[in-house]
Amino acid sequence: MTEEASTPTVRDATLDVLRRLGMTTVFSNPSHTEMKLFEYWPEDEFRFVMGLQEAAVVGMADGYAQATGEPALVLINGGPGLGNAMGSVYTAAAAKTPMVILGGQQARKMLLGDPFLVAKDATQLPKPYIKWAGEPGRPQDVPALIAQAYQIAKQAPQGPVFVAVPEDDWVRPADPEPVRIPEVRAAVVPDPRALERIAEALNGAERPGIVAGGPVDAQGARGDLIALAEKLNARVWGAPVWARGAFPENHPLFAGVLPPIPELINERLGAQHDVVVVLGGPAFTLFTAWDLFSTAPADLDRTPRPTLTSGVRFLHVTDSPQDAAATLADESFVAPPGAVVRGLVELVEQRERVALTPVREPVPVPEPSTPLTQAYLFQVLSEVLPEDAALFEELPIARADFHEQIPLGPDNGYFATASGALGFPFAGAVGYALARPDRRAVVVVGEGSAQYTLHALWTAAQHNLPVTFVIPDNSGYLSLKYYLQDQKAWQKGWDLSGVDMAQLARGFGVRGERVESPDGLRETLHGALTADGPVLVDVVVADPGLFRL
Incomplete structure (x- = not known):
């Protein structure tokens, strides 16, 4: 109850609901439409995490939710603020990250007009990139609606949800009856017949x-997946658009990450397997088709929809009915992938452990040079990386070098953007570190991608978080450059010469270092990984050339 009011307000009832749900960390970049919530703010009970721009705020909440496994709470303006954040909302939806976004709306009595900062058709703006959106019919409905939103975000398939709250609702009288919050448990288990069918295959x-x-x-279920693969002596591939590591990359059964191109998926899997089980995620996320790399004049499009090779039986397990409906596999099972993995470990037969023919070429050891190659940077980083570090990567043109030179182990976390929107890892690592200050979060992001949520540096500095930002700086959006036949014709569209990431970091209060030669690289990285607080290392690297899949 507030100091001035004898009757509990919607704000009081909402704070009580948030306490009961455990949502006491709030990610925010507030505008005036949210300020009434913060009157008499109980700082001793709630942690307020300020971000300087809404895309970074939602990205930080995304990383926090992935670290905790619980819905994160975001409070931003529901009109232009949500508009600023939509790239990060898009990514959170693709990653199926549980998140409750409260969007500030103008006072109810002003909605007959067109007030400043209004959220027009408030529940429509974030669609279709959220699970659900709602707005209260009455002020006193706000707390119950937030509790409902929490439950929807948390249930499989998880994802972000949105609630629009008019600013005057916070100070209205609350419903005299306390909000009833049911205990909603995930009780979905795999059909035993489905497990038997997959195990039989x-x-x-x-x-x-x-x-x-x-x-x-x-x-x-990462440990269970290792046990399943070892019992089957089966190769494990990372799903296309490998957004979260589910299997150690330094394991002898790891075959690499599949490219998001149907022709190359068929080439790799068709040559190696007669049965493939896809566990979690779509089957498959695609980015482009092989024919689109051609610079020849295009013919009338008579090509069929992408398909998988007919010589392999594909079975698909996902907790998303939508992914199941859109699958390219022969059979799809809607069930929790983690539970399916655990169930299969008991049902599959133990096979002889024999070495499989390698499917990946030996990785050459890169040599030092000036300018540095990105491969050499990643190789040195792998030598000083903590065994339990959580890696956040966004390297549209350098992913192959990253995974080759930094084979992540069973204790490493790995997170990357689940969509084509840039900016998640830079902010996500900050949110992750807020939830897991016991682990070093390491961000490996190009200087182009870093610009999208650069503001997260300030939040990392304010909370003195254990985050190391490593920037392979090639002075350009080179993933765009190499789509061009004449790479000079559109230079203004990809050239980022003059961006000094170390200077930018210092401006936000983060220690910034710039490395331009092999000399001192190892020592600089080691110092950045063991520092008390955040550090950014801007490493000048050569143009890596055409990206590899």
């Missing part, structure tokens, strides 16, 4: 294969 396969998606790790 794997046991009958001559060359079984597994494609691992992020939900396996999110549902706590």
Whole structure:
């Protein structure tokens, strides 16, 4: 209850609901439409995490939710503020990150006009990139609506939800009856017949294969997946757009990350397997088709929809009915992937552990040079990286070098953007570190991608978080450059010469270092990984050339 009011307000009732739900960390960049919530703010009970721009705020909440497995709470303006954040909302939706976004709306009595900062059609703006959106019919409905939003965000398939709250609702009298919050438990378990069918297919396969998606790790089944792969002696591939590590990359059964191109998926899997089980995530996330790399004049499009090779039986496990409906696999099972993995460990037959023919070429050891190569940077980073570091990566043109030179182990976390929107890792690592200050979060992001949520540096500094930002700086959006046949024709569209990331970091209160030669690289990285607080290392690297898949 507030100091001035004898009757509990909607604000009082909402804070009580948030306490009961455990949502006491608030990510925000508030405008005046949210300020009434902060009157008499109980700072001793709630942690307020300020961000300087809404895209960074939602990105930080995304990382926090992925670290905790619980819905994160975001409070921003529901009109232009939400508009600023939509790229990060898009990514959170693709990652199926549970999140409750409260969007400030103008006072109810002003909505007959067109007031400043209004959220027109408030629940429509974030669609279709959220699970659900609502707005209260009455002020006293706000707390119950937030409790409902929390439950919707948390249930599989998880995702962000949105509630629009008029600013005057916070100070209206609350419903005299306390909000009833039901205990909603995830009680969905795999159909035993489905488990038996999948196990039968794997046991009958001559060359079984597994494609691992992020939900396996999110549902706590990474160790079970290792046991399943070892029992089957089966290769494990990372799902295309490998947004969350579900299998250690330094394991001998790891075959690499599949490219998001149907022709290359078929080439890799068709040559190695007769049965493939896709565990978690879509089957498959695609980015482009091979024919679109051609610079020849295009013919009338008579090409069929992408398909998977007919010589392999594909089975797909996902907790998303939508992903199941859109699958390219032969059979799809709607079930929690983590529970399916645990169930299959008991049902598959133990196979002889024999070495499989390598499917990846030996990785050459890069040599030092000036300017540095990105491969050399990543190789040195791998030598000083903490064994339990959580890696956040966004390298549209350098992913192959990253995974080759930094084979992440079973205790490493790995997170990347789940969509084509840039900016998640830079902000996500900050949110992750707020939830897991016991682990070093390491961000490996190009200087182009860093610009999208650069403001997260300030939040990292304010909370003195254990985050190391490593920038392979090639002075350009080179993922765009190499789409061009004449790479000079559109230089203004990809050239980022003159961006000094170390100077920018210092401006936000983060220690910034710039490295331009091999001399001192190892020592600088080691110092950045063991520092008390955040550090950014801007490493000048050569143009890596055409990206590899």
